[in-house]
Amino acid sequence: MKKIIYLFIAVSFSFILTACGEPTIDASSEEAMKASMEEVTKDMTEAEKAQFGTAIMAVMMKIAMENMSDEEKAEEAMKEALDGKTADEIIEMSKQ
Template sequence: MKKIAYLFAAFALTLVLTACGAPTIDASSEAAMKESVEEMTKDMTEAEKTEFGMAIMSVSMKVAMENMGNPEKAEEAVLEALDGKTVEEIIEMSK
């Protein structure tokens, strides 16, 4: 019986720790993206916000340039590239 209780406790702890992951961008719509970026940056310093903003701009430009021949595809590709990414992942992508 104790073994089952320990397994249940370990499972519950795993779920809690997984839910505490870093916030990500929700690029499902313009409003969702704006809201998720605001949530991600609310506790950042101005320098961190600037770095993150520049990283988003850099990734967006790279992806848009790769799809320059088709503006609609370029916009979709930018949203796809940013969707589900954390601050750290976006900064790394921009390098």
């Protein structure tokens, strides 16, 4: 019984810590993507929003160029690349 209680406490703390993190992109659907983009950018300054937008475009262009022959594959690769990422992670991806 103690093991179950300790497991429950550990899982609860992990959920609490996860909730405290930066918002991430949810690319599971178009609506989820739009809502998560708004959440990610809501506390950004205009300069940060511009940097983030440029980073998104750079990542998307890179993926599109890599998958130029298959539009569906490119779209799926973009969703996969952005899903679960924070703004900082996307900005860092754009620099690679």
